[in-house]
Amino acid sequence: MSDTPTLDLDRALGFAILSRSVRGRLVRIGPALEEILAAHNYPLPIERLLGEALVLTALLGAMLKDDQGQLTLQAQTENGVVDLLVADYRAGELRGYVRFDAERLAEMPVEPSLFALFGKGYLAITFDQAATNERYQGIVPLEGASLCEAVSDYFERSEQIPSLIRAHVERIDGIGCVAGGMLLQHLPEGEEGGERLHVRENDAAWEHASVIGGTVKGEELVDPSLPLETLIWRLFNEDEAEVRVLSAAQLAKGCRCDPDHIAEVLLKFPDEERAEMADADGVIAVNCEFCSRTFPIPLERPA
Known part of the structure; x- marks a missing residue:
């Protein structure tokens, strides 16, 4: 038998807390992220930015029920150090790219803020449903301390769905760059697996689940030795009678240029x-x- 531990990487896993009408998803990307980053010699702040963007793209893209559907996340500005960030997801395949001003970036702190990188910009999230040939796009100002906050703002403004989003990016010895994230949402009216109720920000069931979910640590999100199922159990087992693990999806780098x-x-x-x-x-x-x-x-x- 091999003593080498099994590493839980390049996977998205959904779950649901039915008694609280909450759905969630965990994502952890490792080798696929390294392969995407290898195409460009990104400096550390851009590496972290793209890692966070790819986690968010996977969290949202894994929600698509159409296997050939595509989720695209794009952040853009006219005068920022970063003038374009784009990442997309289709059938478990991820790709991403950042265009930036290297000279201006070199003059900034090691960990520049989102505003420092983009200035005034916007975030666009586009859902393309190949099966029905439908496209839906939401656009919000690129605001907040991180891309996570900007995406949360998107759900508040465009979808009216209370959401908790966490992401973390870190370089791990012997593995490389690993990015992980979690998305928790209050199920909207009529969503399968939840009661038919109107989503309310002050709903006590949602508040409890979001407080517990908010205790997740960045190192837990990126720890390749911690199975995603175990992380779900660690967060919710003491307070919930049933947490249902849903479908999992393997993640890979997929450029699709032909x-x-x-x-x-x-x-x-x-x-x-x-x-x-x-x-x-x-x-x-x-x-x-x-x-x-x-x-x-x-x-x-x-x-």
């Missing part, structure tokens, strides 16, 4: 525009910012 798809997209441009894109050898170089790869696409495709 030369054939890129070529098909380029064919939709007029011939004159495609000719302007090509170099002297008749090749159009298309960059994928997510995975930091360049795809050479011939201007003239073989017959």
